[in-house]
Amino acid sequence: MGTKRLTQGIALSTLFVCLSSSALELDKSQLTLALSEQGCAYGRGALAIEAAKAEGLNNLRLFLQGEVSFSLTTDDSLLLDEQFNQETRDLLISGxxxxxxxxxxxxxxxxxxxxCVTVRLQPPASELSNGDDGIDWADSPTISLVVIGEGKSDSKSGLSARQAAEQDAFRRAVSQALGVMVKSGYLQQAYSNMSASTNSDDFNLEEVTRQSLSLQSQGMISSWNEISNKQLDNGLFAVTLDITVERQKMEDKVAQLIKSLGQPSVYINAQLPAVKSSFAEALANMGFDLSPYPAQSSIIIDVKETKKVTPSGLQLELIAVVRDRAGNQYGTWRNDPTFMTLPNKAGMLNQLAAVHLAVESNQQAIKFKLHDSAQKMAMRGGPVREIIFSKRAAGQQGQLFTLLSAINGVSDIKMTKKSDKVVVQLRSLNNANDLAQYIEPTLRIHQPKYTSKLNVLNEYQINVL
Structure with missing residues (x-):
């Protein structure tokens, strides 16, 4: 499994001597011992919460693999070795x-x-799934998985405990299917043509893909059968399902995500028509999608052009700031104006812009900035998208904000009033068509007696009347 093995007869605690994990502790408040760890992530909203959960789980994984330590008494060490033996550790690490x-x-x-979120992990019960053992991504058009989902009734989402448990099971099934995809090498191979993919240390393609697929998990499931169900404490309901995941539908969703990362829609904001046309031609030759309007783009390039007249002639300084539609900046590119000097005559700025953007090193630098920006946006929750509400459709804005925040995969929600409209900006890795499918039932909960009409304007905007 790629995990570290303990030598027989050596206590688990003796291995953990190198690093320190001050937030990790043993939870002995219940009959079964548990490991407790806190995970934290920058920001607010659903994406930050999921990232914090993932961080806490990853810290626990590192501990179980013997890569971090914390101080234990002799009694606690014996208790830990007893309830978290090597087989248990391997199951948890794999899970x-x-x-x-x-x-x-x-x-x-x-x-x-x-x-920050506190994560509590107990030794696995006998029903812990072994995941993708024996499953090959290329074996068949479908993948069958038996998973356990848990949930409780939620008035915000309008789901009963059973429905919430089923939705949890669907997400787990897609997550496990993604594990098969990753293990097969398909995911990285599909992304291998992205030149910036190996240069961004903070980019985690698997995590971004998992976030993107989590919102639309049911759309990749062709069928499911219930095996068993059980009422748990604290209103929780557990259901065991045999779920069939469609491989082609997953591949299509992954291809759509990778295209958005590798070919983000770009709007060029430049004062000089010559500079704008030169940038547009250069970006088109690099394979990027160009947008005629800022509202239909995920990335905006603000270009500042400075005409420099020197004793030897005319030079052009270009500073390109890469940002999103909400004004968040992701990077800056600058040229070397001294690279080319032309006579100070009419039409020379056009030639200077064309020459600078034709230089291969400049093209590679711009391409890296755009790919890097798309990756940073993905790690923050995706491009900024807009939902434009009429006042009647918006209803009580506080409640609307709460309901939209509860949608899985949505984060960084901001609401503003513009004239007679309420504009909601949010981040989502899913395009407007997919997002609209999940917003529509939310609006029915928001105003049961009012039928909203959704119209997808483009990949980044939805109009609601």
Whole structure:
């Protein structure tokens, strides 16, 4: 499994001597021992919460693999070795890696600029799934998985406990299927043509893909059968389902995501027509999609052109700031104006712009900035998208904000009033068509007696009347 093995007869605690994990502790408050760890992620909203959960689980995985330590008494060391033996550790490590381990998550807490979640992990029960063992991504058009989902009734989403458990099972099934895809090498191979993919240390393609697929998990499931169900404590309901995941539908969703990362829609904002046309031609030759309007783009390039007249002639300085539609900046590119000097005559700026943007090193630098920006946006939750509400469709804005925040995969929600409209900006890895499918039932909960009409204007905007 790629995990570290313990030498027989050596206590688990003796291995953990190198690093320190001050937030990790043993939870002995219940009959079964548990490991407790806090995970934190920058930002607010659903994406930050999921990232904090993933961080906490990953810290626990590192501990179980013997890569971090914390101080234990002799009694606690014996207790830990007894309940978290090598076989148990291997099951948990594998389950965390595949996204199907059952962990308890505390309520999110705000700590400065971070969102933190406490993760509690117990030894696995006998029904812990072994995930993708024996499944090959290329074996057949479908993948059959048996998963356990848990949930409780939620008035915000309008789901009963059973429905919430089923939705949880669907997400777990897609997550496990993604594990099969990753293990096969398909995911990385599909992304291998992205030149910036190996240069961004903070970019995690698997995590971004998991976030993107989580919102639309049911759309990749062709059928499912219930095996068993069980009422748990605290209003939780558990259901075991045999779920069939469509391989082609997953591949299509992944291809759509990779295209959005590799070919983001770009709008060029430049004062000089010559500079704008030169940028447009250069970006088109690099394979990027160009947008005629800022509202229909995921990335905006603001170009500042400075005409420099020197004793030897005319030079052009270009500074390109890469940002999104909400004004968040992701990078800056500058040329070397001294690279080319032309006579100070009419039409020379056009030639200077064309020459600078034809230089291969400049093209590669711009391409990297755009790919890097798309990756950073994905890690923050996706491009900024807009939902434009009429006042009647918006209703009580506080409640609307709460309901939209509860949609899985949506984050960084901002609401503003513009004339007679309420404009909601949010981040989502899913395009407007997919997003609209999940917003529509939310609006029915928001105003049961009012039938909203959704119209997808483009990939980034939805109009609601």
């Amino acid at each position: 965390i890696a595949q996204g199907n381990v059952r962990a308890d998550f505390g309520q999110p807490e705000i700590q400065g600029d971070d969102t």
